Amino acid sequence: MSTTVRWTSADLLAFADDGKRREIIDGELYVSSQPHWFHQVLCNRFGGQLDDWSVESGLGMTASAPGLLFAEDQDVAPDVVWASHTRLAAILRNGKLHAAPELVIEVLSPGSKNISRDRMAKLGLYSRRGVDEYWIADWPQHLVEVYRQRGGQLALVATLGPGDTLTSPLLPGFSLPLNRLFAGIPLGSPEGEE
Numbered sequence: 277m278s279t280t281v282r283w284t285s286a287d288l289l290a291f292a293d294d295g296k297r298r299e300i301i302d303g304e305l306y307v308s309s310q311p312h313w314f315h316q317v318l319c320n321r322f323g324g325q326l327d328d329w330s331v332e333s334g335l336g337m338t339a340s341a342p343g344l345l346f347a348e349d350q351d352v353a354p355d356v357v358w359a360s361h362t363r364l365a366a367i368l369r370n371g372k373l374h375a376a377p378e379l380v381i382e383v384l385s386p387g388s389k390n391i392s393r394d395r396m397a398k399l400g401l402y403s404r405r406g407v408d409e410y411w412i413a414d415w416p417q418h419l420v421e422v423y424r425q426r427g428g429q430l431a432l433v434a435t436l437g438p439g440d441t442l443t444s445p446l447l448p449g450f451s452l453p454l455n456r457l458f459a460g461i462p463l464g465s466p467e468g469e470e
Contacts, residue, residue, distance in 0.1 A: 303349040343372035356381040403430040
């Protein structure tokens with residue numbers, strides 16, 4: 277009889293600090309290496325734009341790679357999140373989020389395992405846990421997919437590309453032209469990666 281290992285948050289504490297990101301979704305361990313330069317540039321741009329809007333509007337806060345602990349076997353670190361002050365007061369404990377923020381952003385990293393994690397495993401997790409809106413940014417293709425809650429599930433409502441502007445009913449007055457978001461980032465797969 278074979279048994280499947282079911283990873284928990286406690287297991288994450290046993291790993292050496294080796295610069296790798298470890299996340300647990302449905303008890304499965306996902307390990308990824310340090311992200312590509314342009315991945316991080318895009319995270320910074322999303323975070324900066326959302327933070328500027330949040331300070332001006334006074335409606336919430338933005339954080340990059342926060343701990344998001346839904347359960348012992350559901351422990352992830354999204355690239356960027358935004359939460360209203362009201363929701364943040366209810367879900368922030370001991371420096372980690374323990375329930376869904378309104379908005380989660382993941383920037384795809386090259387590689388089929390990384391893409392599958394963000395497009396399938398995390399989409400399912402965020403959908404089940406009540407994230408209101410989920411953006412997936414594909415920096416090599418200069419696209420942003422926007423998912424919103426529809427009937428208790430996150431559903432794709434738009435795929436935006438060059439020339440489009442990203443807005444959201446969650447963020448009144450927020451506007452991010454994709455040409456600005458992807459400025460200086462080359463189109464196409466990074467050298468040496470699939």
